[in-house]
Amino acid sequence: MSAAPPPDLVGEIANHPLFAGLDPKLVRSAASTAQEREFAAGDLLAREGTTADTLLLILRGKVALEVGAADRPTLTVQTVGPGEVVGWSWFVPPFRWRFDARAVKPTRAIVLNGPALRETLSRHPAWGFAFLVRFLPLIAERLENTRIQLLDIHAR
Amino acid sequence: MLADPSPPAAAIDPEPPPLAPIPYVVRSVTTETPDTVTLTIRPSATRRIATPRPGQFNMLYAFGVGESAISVSRATPEGELVHTVRRVGKVTNALAALTPGDTVGVRGPYGRGWPIAEARGGDVVVIAGGLGLPPLRPAVYAILSQRESFGRVEVIYGARSPKDLVYYDEIQTWRRRTDVRFQTTVDAAGRDWYGDVGVVTTRLPDARFDPPKTTAFVCGPEIMMTLSAKALADRGVPRDRIWVSMERNMKCAIGLCGHCQFGPSFVCRDGPVLRFSALEPFLAVKEV
Numbered sequence: 001m002s003a004a005p006p007p008d009l010v011g012e013i014a015n016h017p018l019f020a021g022l023d024p025k026l027v028r029s030a031a032s033t034a035q036e037r038e039f040a041a042g043d044l045l046a047r048e049g050t051t052a053d054t055l056l057l058i059l060r061g062k063v064a065l066e067v068g069a070a071d072r073p074t075l076t077v078q079t080v081g082p083g084e085v086v087g088w089s090w091f092v093p094p095f096r097w098r099f100d101a102r103a104v105k106p107t108r109a110i111v112l113n114g115p116a117l118r119e120t121l122s123r124h125p126a127w128g129f130a131f132l133v134r135f136l137p138l139i140a141e142r143l144e145n146t147r148i149q150l151l152d153i154h155a156r
Numbered sequence: 157m158l159a160d161p162s163p164p165a166a167a168i169d170p171e172p173p174p175l176a177p178i179p180y181v182v183r184s185v186t187t188e189t190p191d192t193v194t195l196t197i198r199p200s201a202t203r204r205i206a207t208p209r210p211g212q213f214n215m216l217y218a219f220g221v222g223e224s225a226i227s228v229s230r231a232t233p234e235g236e237l238v239h240t241v242r243r244v245g246k247v248t249n250a251l252a253a254l255t256p257g258d259t260v261g262v263r264g265p266y267g268r269g270w271p272i273a274e275a276r277g278g279d280v281v282v283i284a285g286g287l288g289l290p291p292l293r294p295a296v297y298a299i300l301s302q303r304e305s306f307g308r309v310e311v312i313y314g315a316r317s318p319k320d321l322v323y324y325d326e327i328q329t330w331r332r333r334t335d336v337r338f339q340t341t342v343d344a345a346g347r348d349w350y351g352d353v354g355v356v357t358t359r360l361p362d363a364r365f366d367p368p369k370t371t372a373f374v375c376g377p378e379i380m381m382t383l384s385a386k387a388l389a390d391r392g393v394p395r396d397r398i399w400v401s402m403e404r405n406m407k408c409a410i411g412l413c414g415h416c417q418f419g420p421s422f423v424c425r426d427g428p429v430l431r432f433s434a435l436e437p438f439l440a441v442k443e444v
Contacts, residue, residue, distance in 0.1 A: 064353065076345045079353045081362075104350055148355045149343050153380040154286040154316040 005031035012036070013110060016057045017083050018134055026127040029120045033113035039103040045086060046101040052089030053114040058082055061107025066100040078145065079104060088139055090114025166199035166235050168206050174410055177217040177261025178203050180237065182254045188322040192242045192287065193252045194229070197260055204235040205262055210294035211269025211401060211429045214239065215409050217261030218250035225406040225424070226251070228265060229290035230297075237262065240290040240322060266409045267428045270295040270399060275371035279307040281363060281393070283384045285314050285356055285376025289322055291401050291428075292375050300336065309336040310363040314356030314380070317342050318349045337364070356380060357387045367392030374432075375401040382439050385432040398432035 010031045013019050019027050036059075039045060045056060045063060056063075062081050068074035077099075080086055086101045091114070121128035180197040187193055208214065208228040216239060217223045224247040230238035243252045254260060272295060280299055284292045299306055311330065315321045321340065330338045339359045341352040352359065356376075370393045374381045381400045389395050404416035404423040411425030419438035421427060 062352075064347075066347075073346050076347070076349065076353045078358070079351075081352075102347075145355050145358055148357065148383060151379060152316070152343075153355065153377055153383065154314070154320065154343065 004028075005034065009034060009036060009110065012059065013057065013112075016059075016110070018057060018085055018138075022130055022134070023127055026120065026124070026131070030112055030117055033116040035111050037109055037111050039107040039109065041103055041105045041107075043103045043107075044100060045103060045107075045109070046089075046097045046099070048097050048100050050097055052087060052095050052097045054087060055090055055112040055114055055117065056086040056101075057110040057112065058084050058086065059108045059110065061109075062104040063107055063109075064102050064104050066102060068100070074100070077149070078142070085138060087114075088135065091118065091135070166202050166204035168204055168235075175263065175408065177215070177223075177263045178205060179259050180204075180262045182256050182258045182260060183236070184256055185254065188240060188324075189320055191252075192240060192322060194238060194240045194290075194322075195251065195254060195260070196236060196238050197262070198234075198236045200259060205237075205264050207231050207233060207235070208237070208265035208294075209269040210272060210298050211291055212265040212267050213291070213406075213409075213428060214262050214264030214266065215406070216241075216251055217263070218247055218254070219259065219261060221250040222247040223261075223407075224248055224251065225266075225403075225409060227291035227401070227428075229293045231294065240287065242287055264409070266406075266424055268426065268430075270298075270373050270401075270429050271371075272298050274397075275299075275373075276302075276305045277307070278369040278371055279365035280309045281365055281370055281372040281388065282309075282311045283314075283356060283360075283372065283374045283376070283388075284312070285380035285384070286316065286320060287322065288374075288376030288380070288401070289313055292373060293323065293326075295373055296330070296336075300333075303335050307369070308365050310365055311336060311338045312341070312356055312359045312363065313339070314341045314343070314359070314376075316344075318345055318351070339363070355383075357383055360384075360387050360391065365393075368394065370397065372398045373401075373429075374398065378403070378439065385436075389432070395433035395436065396431050399429050400432055400435060401428045402430055402435070403428065 014027045064076040065078045066074045179200045181200040184196045208231045213227045215223045216226045226239045241251045243249045374384050385398045402423045406424045407413045407415040409424045411422045416423040
């Protein structure tokens with residue numbers, strides 16, 4: 001049996017907009033396999049194509065989501081800051097990162113264990129549904145923002 | 157003794173002929189982006205136009221080429237005017253090609269500007285997209301000059317890429333102020349950009365204001381204004397307190413020719429700054 005998670009970590013997860021108001025048992029379960037990490041500016045938090053097994057809750061700093069190809073410069077398509085999250089690839093097969101995530105400035109994040117969280121959510125459908133109700137709008141928002149980017153709203 | 161190099165102060169023309177431009181001299185030209193310049197001009201003779209209010213526009217005449225409606229991005233009591241021009245056609249190319257000492261024709265100021273007095277007592281959100289910043293710049297300065305009359309002030313400026321941001325040095329000065337929150341974002345960027353990336357509406361959740369008591373001023377491409385205004389309304393800002401600055405093909409600028417008609421409004425005469433609540437039904441109609 002795993003040790004009880006540090007209360008500070010539980011509190012920080014519970015206060016993050018993604019988890020705020022969700023069942024405290026779910027929060028404690030997520031915290032039990034989570035860790036808080038610091039990233040220096042320039043550190044890679046995720047690399048496109050590699051196994052996606054984490055969900056990052058950003059507490060401080062700024063993270064750039066980047067896409068690129070070998071024959072062109074890397075392009076930042078979005079930055080993510082405190083109160084936001086990085087990563088849903090841990091939730092969607094084949095569980096591989098779809099982009100690079102790089103700290104633009106010193107960043108503090110809670111790193112949740114994706115496979116453990118998937119397992120918890122599948123064992124407790126009520127928690128799973130409540131979590132999805134929080135998580136899907138984030139995905140929808142990213143999709144909407146991408147749609148607006150495609151509209152090229154600053155084009156003349 | 158050296159002669160005073162500054163020209164004698166020009167008098168405001170009380171009743172200028174409606175379509176006759178007044179000659180101004182280009183004092184300086186600043187390159188903002190690869191296709192955008194800022195012209196500082198001053199009266200060349202004894203006549204000048206009235207001092208524009210924030211949000212108004214002038215018709216700039218490139219002699220022998222044509223006229224174009226350009227918003228005023230700064231006006232001094234002495235009659236100096238600042239206009240930022242993007243090269244998009246024959247006239248704006250000619251205007252952008254002017255050099256110090258050249259003459260340009262000016263008539264104006266025209267239209268209704270930002271209703272800054274109406275915003276007093278509440279919070280203010282200013283959202284600019286691309287070249288939407290120049291028309292909003294005098295409004296920002298007007299608000300900052302009477303800062304105690306307003307609640308929280310949020311300025312959000314979005315552009316396509318870092319190289320499309322105008323007034324870059326001025327933005328850095330604004331960002332250092334503690335009595336206004338200035339957010340800049342671009343749609344996409346390379347690794348040499350350390351600021352925010354994401355469409356302009358993505359910065360709105362971070363903005364702090366009390367929606368029912370907020371007045372919003374929005375200027376930029378029409379689709380950007382529509383999306384921003386809707387995001388503000390979703391956040392709870394009353395639609396009749398959201399103001400947008402419309403751009404249409406203005407010719408006479410005095411409400412006669414009808415080139416700039418938008419629904420029931422003549423943008424040159426009734427706008428360019430109009431309430432979103434009045435415009436919204438027409439913004440959804442293609443080719444209006």
